[in-house]
Amino acid sequence: xxxxxxxxLVVSITWVSAQNNLQSPASFLGYEIGSQFxxxxxxxxxxxxxxxxxxxxxxxxxxxxxxxxxxxxxxxTSAENQKNIENIRLDHLKxxxxxxxxxxxxxxxxxxxxxxxxxxxxxTEASMKTVYELITTKKEWLKNTVxxxxxxxNPDGRDRYANWYNQTKATPYNTDQNATxxxxxxxxxxxxxxxxxxxxxWAWATQVESYSRLTAxxxxxxxxxxxxxxxxxxxxxxxxxxxxxxxxxxTPWQRDFQTQIGKNHxxxxxxEGWLFFTRERFDLLYxxxxxxxxxxxxxxxxxxxxxxxxxxxxxxxxDEGYVLTLKDRALHHTTTGLxxxxxxxxxxxxxxxxxxKFFNNASLKYKSYVLNxxxxxxxxxxxxxDKHEIKYGYTNSAKISGFNFRExxxxxxxxxxxxxxxxxxxxxxxxxxxxxxxxxxxxxxTYDITAWSIPHxxxxxxxxxxxxxxxxxxxxxxxxxxxxxxxxxGYIAKWNSLDDAAFLADLLNNKIRVxxxxxxxxxxGEKFKKGSLIIxxxxxxxxxxxxxxxxxxxxxHNRKLYTTTSSFASNGxxxxxxxxxxxxxxxxxxxxxxxxxxxxxGEIWHFFEQQLQYPITSIDTDYFKRxxxxxxxxxxxxxxxxxxxxxxxxxxxxKEWIRSGGKVIAIANAVNAxxxxxxxxxxxxxxxxxxxxxxxxxxxxxxxxxxxxxDFITGSIYKxxxxxxxxxxxxxxxxxxxxxxxxxxxxxxxDGYNVAYIEEPTSVSGFSGKDAFxxxxxxxxxxxxxxxxxxxxxxxxxxxxxxxxxxxxxFFVNAIFFTNNNKFRL
Numbered sequence: 001x002x003x004x005x006x007x008x009l010v011v012s013i014t015w016v017s018a019q020n021n022l023q024s025p026a027s028f029l030g031y032e033i034g035s036q037f038x039x040x041x042x043x044x045x046x047x048x049x050x051x052x053x054x055x056x057x058x059x060x061x062x063x064x065x066x067x068x069x070x071x072x073x074x075x076x077t078s079a080e081n082q083k084n085i086e087n088i089r090l091d092h093l094k095x096x097x098x099x100x101x102x103x104x105x106x107x108x109x110x111x112x113x114x115x116x117x118x119x120x121x122x123x124t125e126a127s128m129k130t131v132y133e134l135i136t137t138k139k140e141w142l143k144n145t146v147x148x149x150x151x152x153x154n155p156d157g158r159d160r161y162a163n164w165y166n167q168t169k170a171t172p173y174n175t176d177q178n179a180t181x182x183x184x185x186x187x188x189x190x191x192x193x194x195x196x197x198x199x200x201x202w203a204w205a206t207q208v209e210s211y212s213r214l215t216a217x218x219x220x221x222x223x224x225x226x227x228x229x230x231x232x233x234x235x236x237x238x239x240x241x242x243x244x245x246x247x248x249x250x251t252p253w254q255r256d257f258q259t260q261i262g263k264n265h266x267x268x269x270x271x272e273g274w275l276f277f278t279r280e281r282f283d284l285l286y287x288x289x290x291x292x293x294x295x296x297x298x299x300x301x302x303x304x305x306x307x308x309x310x311x312x313x314x315x316x317x318x319d320e321g322y323v324l325t326l327k328d329r330a331l332h333h334t335t336t337g338l339x340x341x342x343x344x345x346x347x348x349x350x351x352x353x354x355x356x357k358f359f360n361n362a363s364l365k366y367k368s369y370v371l372n373x374x375x376x377x378x379x380x381x382x383x384x385x386d387k388h389e390i391k392y393g394y395t396n397s398a399k400i401s402g403f404n405f406r407e408x409x410x411x412x413x414x415x416x417x418x419x420x421x422x423x424x425x426x427x428x429x430x431x432x433x434x435x436x437x438x439x440x441x442x443x444x445x446t447y448d449i450t451a452w453s454i455p456h457x458x459x460x461x462x463x464x465x466x467x468x469x470x471x472x473x474x475x476x477x478x479x480x481x482x483x484x485x486x487x488x489x490g491y492i493a494k495w496n497s498l499d500d501a502a503f504l505a506d507l508l509n510n511k512i513r514v515x516x517x518x519x520x521x522x523x524x525g526e527k528f529k530k531g532s533l534i535i536x537x538x539x540x541x542x543x544x545x546x547x548x549x550x551x552x553x554x555x556x557h558n559r560k561l562y563t564t565t566s567s568f569a570s571n572g573x574x575x576x577x578x579x580x581x582x583x584x585x586x587x588x589x590x591x592x593x594x595x596x597x598x599x600x601x602g603e604i605w606h607f608f609e610q611q612l613q614y615p616i617t618s619i620d621t622d623y624f625k626r627x628x629x630x631x632x633x634x635x636x637x638x639x640x641x642x643x644x645x646x647x648x649x650x651x652x653x654x655k656e657w658i659r660s661g662g663k664v665i666a667i668a669n670a671v672n673a674x675x676x677x678x679x680x681x682x683x684x685x686x687x688x689x690x691x692x693x694x695x696x697x698x699x700x701x702x703x704x705x706x707x708x709x710x711d712f713i714t715g716s717i718y719k720x721x722x723x724x725x726x727x728x729x730x731x732x733x734x735x736x737x738x739x740x741x742x743x744x745x746x747x748x749x750x751d752g753y754n755v756a757y758i759e760e761p762t763s764v765s766g767f768s769g770k771d772a773f774x775x776x777x778x779x780x781x782x783x784x785x786x787x788x789x790x791x792x793x794x795x796x797x798x799x800x801x802x803x804x805x806x807x808x809x810x811f812f813v814n815a816i817f818f819t820n821n822n823k824f825r826l
Contacts, residue, residue, distance in 0.1 A: 021053045022049075022050065022054055023049065023053075024132055025128040028045075028046050032327070033126075033128060033129050033327070033330050034122075034314075034326040034328070034329070034330045034331070035314070035327065036314075037121055037125070037162040037314075037326070038125060038162070039159060039162060040155040040162075041069075043127070043152060044072060044151075047059045047072065047074055050131055050132070051074065055082060056076055056077065056078060056082065056134075056135045056139070056142060057074055057075070057076050057131065058074065058075045059072060059075075060072065060073065062213060062215060063208060063209070063212025063213070064212075065155050065156045065192070065193060065208060065209060066156060066193035066208060067155075069155035071150075071153075071209060071213065072151065072152075073148055073149060073150045073151075074131060074151070075146060075148055076134050076135060076142065076147040076149065077145065077147065078142045080143075081107065081142070081143075081146065088105070088146065089219070090103075091103035091105045092105050092221070092352075093221060095352060095355060096221055096355070096356070096359045096426050097425075098221065098389075098426045098427075105352050106144060106348055106349050107145060107146060107348060108144060108145045108146070108344040108345060108347070108348035108351050108352070109145075109220060109224070110146070110147050110148070110222060110223065110224045110225075110226075111147075111150070111220065111222035111224065111294070111299075112127070112130065112147065112148065112149050112226050112228070112340070113153050113226065113227050113228065114126065114127040114333075115127075115151070115152045115153055115154055115157075115158050115228070116154050116198050116199045116228075116229070117154065117157065117189075117191075117198075117199060118154045118155075118156070118157020118159070118160055118189035118190055118191070119157065119158075119160075119161035119184060119190050119309065119310030120190070120228075120229050120230035121158055121161055121162060121310075122230060122306055122308055122326055122329035122330045123228035123230070123330075124151055124152045124158060125329075125330040126330045126331075126333035126337060127149055127151035127152070128151065129331075129334045130149065130334050130338060131149055131151075134338070134341065138338060138341070138342075141341050141345040143345075144345055144348045145344055145348060146220075148220060153198060153209060153213065153290075154191075154192050154198050154209060156193040157189045157190060157192050157193075157198075160188075160189045161184070161188070161189025161190075161310060162189075164184065164185070165181060168181050169314065173314040175316050176317065177233075177317060181313045182312070182316055183311070184310045184311075186593055186594050186598060187598030188310055190310065191598060191599065192207055194207065194609075195598045195599060195602025196599070196602050196603075196606065196802070196803070197599060198210060199227065199229075199289055199290050200286075200288050200802055201288060202214075202287070202289060203287045203293055203388075203434065204288055204384070204802060204804035205384065205387045206606070206802070206803040211387050214387050217294075217297075218388070218389045221298065221299075222294065222299050223298075223299055223300065223344065223351040223352070223355050224261075224299055224300045224302075224340060224351070225290070225291070225294035225295075225299045225300070225301045226303075226304055226336075227289070227290030227291050227301075227303050227304070228304050228306075229303055229304065229305045229306070230305060230306045230307065230308040230309045230312070231305040231306070231308075231309060232307065233307055233309065233311050233312050233324055234307065234320060236274070236276055236277065236307055237269065237274060237275065237304070237306055237307065237336075238277055238278065238280070238281070238282065238304065238305035239261070239262055239265050239278060239305075240259070240262045240265075240302040240304075241259045241262050242258060242282055242284045242291065242302070242303070243279050243280050243281055243282055243284075244442050245283050245284070245285050245442040245446060246283070246284045246285070246442065247285050247295075247433065247440075248439075248440045249296065249432060249433065251354070251357070253354040254354075254358075257300050257347070257354075258302060260343060260347070261302065261340060261343055262278050264340075264342065264343040265336050267339075268339055269332075269335070281447060282303050282305070282447055283446050283447050284301070285441070285447075285448070285450065286446070286447070286448040286449055286450070287430075287452065288804075289301075289303070289448075290303065291303045296429055296430045296433050297430055298355055298358040298359060298429075300351075304336050306329045307324055308326075308329045312324055312326070312329065313326070358429070359426050359429075361423050361424065361428035364423045364428060364432050366402075366432065366435075366436070366464040366466060367423055367424060367466060367467055367468040368420055368422045368423070368424075368464075368465045368467065368468055368471075369420070369421045369431070369454075369455070369464055370400045370402075370413065370415050370419070370463045370465060371419045371420075371421070371455060371462045372413055372414065372415060372417075372418040372461045372462075373458070373460035373461055374459075374496050376496065376498070376499045376500070377458050377459055377460055377806065377807070378419050379477070380498070381419065381454065381458050381460070381806075382419070388427065388430065390427050390430065390431060391421075391427075391473075392419055392420060392421045393419075393422075393472050393474070394417060394418065394471050394475045395415050395416075395417075395420050395469050395471045396416060396417065397415045397416065397418075397469065398415065398416055399414060400413060400415040400418070400465055400469060401463065401465070402463040402464050402465035402467075403437055403463065403464040403465075404462075404463055405437060405455040405462040405464070405764075406461055406735070408437075408764045411463070412463065413461050413463050417475070420469050420471035421435060422468060422469070422471070424468055434452070435453065435455065436453065437464060437764070438451070438453070438764070438766070439451065439765070439766075441767055444709045444769075446714055446767070448714070448715065449714060449739070449766065450714045450715050450716065450765075450766040450767040451715050451716050451739065451765035451766025451767075452715070452739075452804070453717060453764075453765050456717050456737040456765070456807070457804060457807060458807055459736075459806065480555065480558050480560050482551050482555055482560070482561045483551065484547045484548055484551050485547070485563040486547050487565070488537070488564055488565050489538075489565060489567040489575065490534060490537050490564060491535045491550055491554075491561040491563055492523065492526075492528060492532055492534055492535075492561070492562040492564060493533040493535075493554070493559050493560070493561055493562070494529070494532055494560075495516070495530075495532050495533060495730055497731070498611065498612075498806070498809050498810060499557060500533070500731070501810060501813040502557060502612055503553065503554065503557040503559045504533060504583070505612045506556070506557065506613070507533075507535070507553055508585045508614070509613070510553060511543060512535060512546070512550060512553070513535075513536075513539035513543075513583075514533055514534070514535050514582070514583045515534040515539065515581060516531055516532065516533055516580070516581060516730075516817075516818060516821075517531070517532050517572075517577075517580050518579040518580070518581065518727060519572055519573045519577070519579045521569045521572025521573045522570045522571035522572055523562075523568075523569050523570060524562065524564045524566075525570070530724070530727075530730050531731050531814070534575055534580060536567065536575050538567075539582070581821050582821075583817050583818075583821060584817070584821060586633045586634050586816055586817060587617070587631065587632045587634070588608075588614075588615070588616045588617065588633070588634045588816065589617050589618075589627075589629070589634065589635045589636070590605070590608075590616050590617070590618050590619070590635075591618075591619055591620075591621060591635070591636065591637050591638065592605075592618050592619065592620055592621070592638070593620040593622055593624075594621050594622070595621050595640050595644070595645040596638045596640035597638055597639040597668075597669075599639075599802075600638035600639035601638045603798075603800040603801065603802070603803055604667075605618070607809070607812070611803075612813070616636075621645060629654075629662060630657070630660075632662070633661075634662075634663045634816055635654075635657075635662065635663070635664050635665070636664075636665045636667070637665065637667065637670035637673070638667055638668075639668035639669050639798055640670050642669075642670060642672075642673040643673070646673045651674075651677060655679060657790070658787045658788060658790035658791070658792065659788025659790060660788065660790065661788075661789040663790055663792075663819070663820060664790075665793045665812075665815050665816070666792065666793065666794055667795045667800070668741070668742075668744075668795070668797070668798040669744070671744070671746065671794045671795070671796050672684075674794070675746060679787060680792060681749045681751050681752045682746055682747075682752075682780075682792075683746065684745070684746060684747070685746055685747050685775060685776075685777075710769035710770050711743060711769050711771050711772050712742075712743065712767070712772055713740050713741070713742055713768045713772045713773070714766065715739060715740075715741055716740050716763045716765065716766030716767060717738070717740070717763065717765040718758060718761065718762060718763050718776070718781075719762040719764060720735070720738050720756045720757060720758055720781045721735065721756070721757055721758075722736050722755065722756050723754065723755050723756075726753050726755045726819075727814055727818035727819045728753070728782060728793065728811060728814045728815055728819045729755050729756065729782075729811070729814065730810075731810045731814070732810070736756055736781075736807070737807070738756065738781055738797045739797060739798075739805050740768075740776075741801065743769070743772035743775060743776075745776050745779040747779070748779075748780060749785055751785070751786070752785035752786060753783055753784045753785075753786075754783045755783050755784065756780075756781040756783075756811075757778075757780055757781055757783070758777070758779050758781060759777070759778055760777060761776040779796075780794060780796055781797055782794065782795055782796065782811055784819055784820065786820065790820065791820040793815045793819055795811065795815070799812050
């Protein structure tokens with residue numbers, strides 16, 4: 001008995017000692033929250049300290065950023081719940097059907113995500129204050145609530161901002177808006193390492209932060225998810241309920257509880273005299289946000305926006321005459337975070353019962369989405385589905401009928417071996433959102449794009465069926481094992497997908513000389529289309545172990561090589577034909593810096609490093625005009641606003657380089673830099689002048705914004721015609737569905753090549769204002785203008801947008817390696 005009492009005494013003393021060692025953020029860091037920006041490493045250290053000194057907190061890593069900073073989250077709940085945390089988690093997942101079995105959970109799960117935008121930095125400061133308050137003064141709420149805190153979703157962006165600010169600010173800080181510390185340099189701290197906006201990447205999961213987080217998120221599937229942000233310095237604070245449009249799958253309960261949460265916040269804000277607003281600007285439609293994605297997974301997903309952003313620093317004078325401080329910003333975020341936990345705790349039972357109802361998908365119109373297409377594209381899609389833990393299978397049905405995505409009407413496809421994604425699964429509503437032909441809009445004024453349909457994004461034939469299509473769970477993938485044929489004339493590989501492009505890039509990186517055919521041909525009994533790669537013994541006779549190198553690279557990329565005994569074609573072009581051209585090992589320059597979109601540059605940078613794995617040279621606008629472009633074969637201009645940068649002398653310099661064989665690839669708004677300029681064969685599609693009433697514009701003040709939507713295109717999918725004979729279009733069929741992000745319109749080129757274009761506009765998904773829609777008649781989408789020995793390639797619609805429009809990426813690769821491939825270096 002004495003031993004037992006002694007043991008209990010030791011345990012008690014140890015527990016008390018641990019609690020006594022727990023420090024507040026201020027005590028641990030050595031400064032008050034809000035008086036400095038905390039480096040990410042110190043945030044991690046504080047959460048480790050809390051977890052080591054409180055039995056209410058566990059803390060773990062779910063990944064690393066590109067710059068090797070840890071991605072982490074803390075699980076906060078009562079000591080009793082912590083002992084049973086795995087059973088609590090599993091019971092919670094049983095409520096969704098993700099885990100089999102019955103349960104009656106009564107514990108709320110709340111996930112708080114901070115600092116997805118690196119320079120919206122007050123929220124990470126608030127995360128430390130929030131966890132401390134939860135485990136000291138708010139422990140009562142934790143009896144029936146599990147709180148998950150991700151203190152920093154974007155550590156690379158946050159440290160970019162915090163380090164810049166800490167190096168730049170005056171002491172004491174300067175509140176003048178013109179001070180250096182309130183004006184970040186390009187690209188700012190908002191995006192991640194690759195300059196992606198992580199708050200647009202939840203659904204597409206192209207970035208390491210996103211797909212790492214999805215693993216942790218799917219492990220918990222919270223009832224409530226909050227994404228903490230900052231907005232302009234003159235705005236007060238925004239919280240739920242959200243603005244219209246709400247996606248149609250959002251339930252009345254999700255709408256209602258957002259309002260309840262907002263009213264709970266309002267109690268605290270009103271008591272302190274803090275201003276706020278609700279139901280404006282931030283809608284719930286586009287599925288890749290930190291509020292919409294959780295909402296479509298059954299949660300109450302919300303955005304909270306505090307005034308500040310990267311301009312505010314430690315304190316800034318607002319236009320309304322008061323100083324907005326970091327201390328105030330962190331306090332406001334702490335208040336809404338705690339208020340969210342409070343009301344969730346009070347409604348834990350209701351949250352669980354309504355959460356279960358969300359996963360009943362019987363009312364969804366389409367039961368199955370059936371997709372067919374090239375195996376590489378199907379594989380790319382299944383990799384995305386795997387990230388979201390969405391189930392799929394394959395059917396052996398000969399034909400499936402329903403809504404045909406390509407025809408935009410009822411039809412059918414040959415479905416033998418087709419991929420089937422059913423809504424008859426726990427995540428069926430997310431399946432509907434990602435695959436639906438056209439999202440229903442209750443209001444055209446939205447915060448982001450209004451179309452993203454997966455079949456068009458991946459370039460697949462698809463049917464949306466109102467019937468459940470039986471499908472088995474897997475399809476065995478075959479590993480190709482090519483073998484050396486030293487006696488052959490060479491190897492041929494087909495050209496259909498981004499995987500083929502990565503194979504080509506690897507060959508070029510390994511100094512293998514590769515050709516491509518501009519004509520269809522037949523060799524050794526196999527038919528090959530334009531764009532097929534030809535690797536000849538003749539071209540590579542000086543390359544040591546040429547055959548084995550080619551075979552190894554092909555097997556690495558799982559590319560099938562067709563060996564041929566002769567370069568003599570049985571039909572079409574021979575290997576030595578002028579229409580079988582050597583591919584230059586292109587020296588590529590990419591413009592970055594002021595005047596360019598950091599997001600667009602990031603898309604290009606990420607594409608080359610992470611997908612194509614091909615080297616580029618990034619050149620900053622600060623010194624670009626002094627650069628000798630003769631060192632490069634290709635110059636890529638990201639989306640940007642170049643009107644104040646590419647003046648006449650700069651354009652003349654570009655012309656000279658292009659005429660000597662250089663190639664410019666202009667993306668999105670960069671195209672406008674060449675419109676209506678002499679020699680570039682590009683004219684704006686200007687609307688016809690309309691006579692205005694002499695009495696002026698009588699549209700009322702409060703109707704002007706809504707009136708302007710007639711000129712907008714907010715991410716709509718358009719059907720385009722394609723000239724498949726042009727190298728820019730190799731690997732494509734005669735129809736391409738393009739994601740159009742704006743109303744910019746250019747006339748058909750008179751002398752150049754109009755490769756993808758719109759004659760009569762056909763939008764298959766998303767919103768287009770009536771005037772913007774009409775303005776696309778007879779407009780260019782992708783094209784090439786020749787100039788001397790070189791070219792300018794116009795990509796009016798950005799094929800790399802957010803890296804999710806998979807079917808557009810081959811146009812970009814073709815522009816680099818195939819189009820006007822005349823400047824070959826030995």
